Amino acid sequence: MSAMPEKNTMPTGEAHENGTVFDPTSLEGILEKYRGAKGALIPILQQTQASYGYLPRPAVGRIAKFLKVPESKIYGVATFYAQFHLHPRGRNIVRVCLGTACHVRGGEGILDAVSDELKVKPGETTPDLRYTLERVACLGACGLSPAMMVNDTTYGRLTKKKIAEILKKYE
Amino acid sequence: MSLTLRDFSRHGELNAPAQASRAVAPRDGRPTIVVGLGTCGIAAGGQEVYDALVAELKKRGLDADLVSVGCIGMCEQEVLVDVVLKGAPRVTYARVTPDMVARIIDEHVGRGKPIQEWVAGTITDEFDPYRDVPFYQKQKRIVLRNCGIIDPERIEEYIERDGYRGLAKVLSTMKPAEVIDEVKKSGLRGRGGAGFLTGQKWEFAAKAVGDKKYMICNADEGDPGAFMDRSVLEGDPHAVIEGMIIGAYAVGADEGYIYCRAEYPLAIKRLNLAIAQATERGLLGRNILGSGFNFELHVKEGAGAFVCGEETALMASIEGERGMPRPRPPFPANRGLWASPSNINNVETWANVPQIILNGSGWYAAIGTEKSKGTKVFALTGRIKNTGLAEVPMGITLREIIYDVGGGIKDDKEFKAVQIGGPSGGCIPAKLMDTPVDYESLAATGAIVGSGGLVVVDETTCMVDFNKFFLNFTQSESCGKCTPCREGTKRMYEIVTRITEGQGTMEDLDKLEELAQMVKETSLCGLGQTAPNPVLTTLRYFRDEYIAHIVDKRCPAHVCKALIKFRIDPDKCKACLICKRSCAQQAISGDKKVVHVIDQAKCTQCGTCEQVCPFGAVIRE
Secondary structure (H helix, E strand, C coil): CCCCCCCCCCCCCCECCCCCECCCHHHHHHHHHCCCCCCCHHHHHHHHHHHHCCCCHHHHHHHHHHHCCCHHHHHHHHHHCCCCCCCCCCCEEEEEECCHHHHHCCHHHHHHHHHHHHCCCCCCECCCCCEEEEEECCCCCHHHCCCEEECCEEECCCCHHHHHHHHHCCC | CCCCHHHHCECCECCCCCCCCCCCCCHHHCCEEEEECCHHHHHCCHHHHHHHHHHHHHHHCCCCEEEEECCCCCHHHCCCEEEECCCCCEEEECCCCHHHHHHHHHHHHHCCCCCHHHEEEEECCCCCCCCCCHHHHCCCCCCCCCCCCCCCCCHHHHHHCCCCHHHHHHHHHCCHHHHHHHHHHHCCECCCCCCCEHHHHHHHHHHCCCCCCEEEEEECCCCCCCCHHHHHHHHCHHHHHHHHHHHHHHHCCCEEEEEECCCCHHHHHHHHHHHHHHHHCCCCECCHHHCCCCEEEEEEECCCCHHHHCHHHHHHHHCCCCCCCCCCCCCCCCCCHHHCCEEEEEHHHHHHHHHHHHHCHHHHHCCECCCCECEEEEEEEECECCCEEEEEECCCEHHHHHHHHCCCEHHHCCEEEEEECHHHCEEEEHHHCCCECCHHHHHHHCCCCCCCEEEEEECCCCHHHHHHHHHHHHHHHCCCCCHHHHHHHHHHHHHHHHHHCCCCCHHHHHHHHHHHHHHHHHCCCHHHHHCCHHHHHHHHHCHHHHHHHHCCCCCCCCCCHHHCCEEECCCCCCCCCHHHHHCCCCCEEEECCEEEEECCCCCCCCCHHHHHCCCCCEEEC
């Protein structure tokens, strides 16, 4: 990952990547729930990301202090798992399934169609932060392949024609 | 409203037959409407159908029970809506859309007349559903017995169908060692892939020294093409929870984790709900059913790493570390989660346990083959007519699964192979279709039973490209800890990619085989040890396809872009301009009434023209 934390990262007041100032209120609420808990790092990262949309650098610094581990350890975990993101993401996450069943039934074509519609490549976010496009190894909706997921909703039996209409629903 | 052991002995007997559930016997004579709302039902538009039902019932002022259930397995037919009237069998409508709802309510719910042309099947015996649907005739539902039948969000419905009675039997009449013995005698083997004897695994953990022991459920169903565990968790979460409590009692564990992948939000939601309901009724937590036994259960959400399906990596992930495997021994039974003795089984294995306890090991061992007992759930997908979830007795042949249960190949194409066991499994060719499905017979073909993904491919799938797909998956999911897997899967992927681009040599095949063997023998964990299976099986059964790519520079299935050309058949072309307009490269010339031609120099083989041509005039060569 390109963005590694600088020394003495301040937990508060630092600018977000998107220009706003980091507000630690919800992070503090999350941390409080895990005081003294075992194996808390991943759930903390998951909830931080759910709250901020990604893992802001000041949040990582604060979590490191709270858990009394070096930031490098947190970045090690965060970059190991596909779920975590160190940069802001779109308000809506579009995950196109490329599992075996979708592969056999034209999932690549669906990914191309979504990519054309949003004008971004997989892994990228639209400039207006409305969508992030991702590829996913399997959503488990194989019986209805090809499939994709927008936020927590799964769409099956997709055709290229259905794509624009589905995406339009998400502001 | 805590329950006690006494609540589970009906007429003073723990093994009394189950009561009929609401799904087939409506309460107070009110009509019941059942909607399948598993992930596949929702993906097919189930929520819209459900909302339409609510609105239409309200409009008519009709009094009916609207129930949502998990997946019954007929994914191909989703959205499924069932109507249950007093004294009549449960009738299932397939591929229901919101505009069909009004008629179903008027004619069937209102006047009691099923709409025959929409009926997909009927359920008369809820333990043996759809005797009239071929998809179900060779199935035997033990793990899936409640899926699609009960409302998974209401513990009462699980309890009505014998739920937690296995647990009550264990706590009131069996010693831990007797439980282990019973599971051992049943012959149940791990359904996650490796097929280790479950009872023996429990015994190791029970004998391990330690005050604190953990029970773990592996619900990190990462194999692309597999959704058995998702369906069980969404459709019958209590079966898994009950299995785990029984296991915990046998092993002496007081805390457990269900590690579920984050891609399954509905499964996680229903698990958490089920745990809360079970805790409230005294089935989890302290002093379970008044027996003095304690067991606490948590759900841990995975974070998107395939390797976490490996047991030591999974435990590292629960501990909040990078999910990397470590060498065994020490095995988790002796040194597992937080260095304590731990036992880990997969979702399907756990869901078998309550039924084994309730019906006895002899009952279970009578199903299946000599060495592979019981049933196995398969996710049938790919180029097959009836995609869906099927639970079949071990020992059934692949042909029976594909043709009798699955209905054969879609669009009457030629059946080529079946990929079983995901990226760790292998491709079994059509000529071996009479292979019985059991651990040993499948291993002899070079494949594995694996977790249960069964992807059918026909003549339109290129086996070299298919193999590339799996290698791309394993090389990107390799955790990078051990060299053979990290480097080997990457190099194999590069070789296969070269072949699909027409740049391969015959020497590459020898290299690929040697590399595959080496990665298989020397990798640290199951991911690397099984990643070469697709390579080795495609080389073994479909070598001619590799040779065609290398020597003739030809892709027999017309899939590999570098080796195919699109051409317009002048006899079929109606000069309609549709393909010309949709070509992003402007590679198509022609005009109204002038036959279209593809400029090969500009064509990028994207295949759009082939898809849009209404006359089938675009040919792959």
